[in-house]
Amino acid sequence: MAEPAITLDRITRRFGDRAAVDDVSLSLAEGRILALLGPSGGGKTTLLRLIAGLEAPDAGTLSIAGRPVAGPGLWMPVEQRGVALVFQDLALFPHMTALQNVAFGLKGATSDRRARALAWLDRVGLADLAHRHPHALSGGEQQRVALARALAPEPRVVLFDEPFSALDAHLRQSVRDDVARLLRDSGASAVIVTHDAQEAMGMVDALAILEGGRLIQMDTPQAVYDHPITATAARLLGPVNLLPGQAEGGAVETPFGRVASAQEGPVQIAVRPERLHLAQAGLAGHVAGCAFAGDCWIATVETTAGPLRVRVSGPTQGQVHLVAEPGAVRVLPG
Template sequence: MTIELRGINKKYENKVVLDNITLTLREKFSTILGESGCGKTTLLKILAGLVTPDNGEIMLNKNKLFSKSEKVNLRPNQRNLAMVFQDFALWPHMTVFDNVAYSLKGNKEEKAAKVMDALRMVQLEEFAQRRPSELSGGQQQRVSLARALAPRPKVILFDEALSALDAVLREKMQTDIVQLISQTDSQAVFVTHDQHEAMSMSDQIIVMEKGRVSQIGTPKEIYEEPANHYVANFIGKINLLEKDVLIRPEFVHASKGDSKHLHRIFRVLRSQFTGNCYIIHGEVDGNPWLFYSETPFVPGEQCDVYFEEQQLIKIGGY
């Protein structure tokens, strides 16, 4: 399946929210990653048909969902997409069963089979007759997931769908969602501001900054070859060596191994205990640096830190 956005623009009261977005989403699981306010929800709503862009075209395979020039604008229910929201968006007065059945087509038996199928996928078939208020947050989110899965849409859009869940449940749901999607014929477009979530779930990440696409790539490409300083900073921690040359903290060590040729003098400011290691915060040539260590360092202490040439990230150097 291919979702194509071409030249999508959106302004609200003269404020540019999306600036000429051109994107092709082909992977099973794509994630749009960016800070709050960068336009992620607006982009997802434009895909879903809930917001109309000022310009551009949207294609799903060979179907035109939107074209400004050709005056095409399919309604949300004609687009073969489903959406999962952060706040679940369930009807409080309806049972789980009726919430999932709500937008399904077909006769009563067909609908019931689709509902129970979807509830089975999210392991909630015993909860069909409950109301949302009688479920935990995680269960409510699984109901909204079942509601999205039930019509077997071509694409499922997730808008910060796990942000309301606590950390442990959230990690479990990240794994569950990727697995569920892999069992369906649907493609996922997932929106988040959380880089760890994006990294751990996605085949492809689209990094957005202020209404524009900064970089598209696999999690590994984006981490190892960030297109600019914004992406490098946003996806993990960095130490600045010189203009446009960076090193990730995991490649910096206080001991000189066999192959570590480069070194700098590191002035320790603080050792932060995290459970499995210490993060040593400090300074190199006036830039804030950090690295990981099994033992703490004393504030004020100076030490040599070592790293390898081949681990350097050169912005714009690829």
């Protein structure tokens, strides 16, 4: 078994008396892509900077490719970690051409460096623009140069902090697809911080949810989507109905029937809009509004349990009944 690409063992980073990253342990297998998601201030950038070596942990041990790089009495600087960084502000060197930017971090003879840099620009579709300076490149082109520059030295680990956030929707998708393809081809492991869960879900092997510096959940995108363990995790991945509930004797009475609960007392009942359906019988309500959402419509149904959003196939009005798919109703901490 190969060593994990990245291992965090009880990592904490404090600023003053607040822990920006609080006792986080996780492990990312080689060649895998992990997205960090979470509310603003949750500690995502700090965690990335710890892995990179731009921050030192106050406690815990961090290893890259099985080698401890930070911990008690231990510190390996950025340039020795074999890690590449792609941040939101791309910071291409303005006085260098695209080609020079990509060749900058490469070792070897000049002609060889140029050839490898050109090959990388070709891979991101920019061989024709190799001799342009950054000011003469569009935002998306600059992003691609930054990507080529980060990947050209063939790092084992690539860290991205919201690399797509400055791009429009169309470019975002193509740059994101490039990133996923190039990472898969190179076999590098990656950690990507993003606010866009939809974007992350399609390109990563795992999601880690950080809230208040703590790792709340780490699992495959589908597992976090279907089985979030907190309301925050549920909301981060997409629209969800949340209702208050009360757990007693190992179960909660929900509008869609009794659901087993591991916890007692106040809880939240979560169900996604696409897992509720209109039916002949079930929870009664009336449609208060119905909004067009491209490939579907989202009806807001007023029920005795509160308003519920339901995905429907066309404009809907009047009295309706709702049922939930089996297993769709989740019980989360209150």
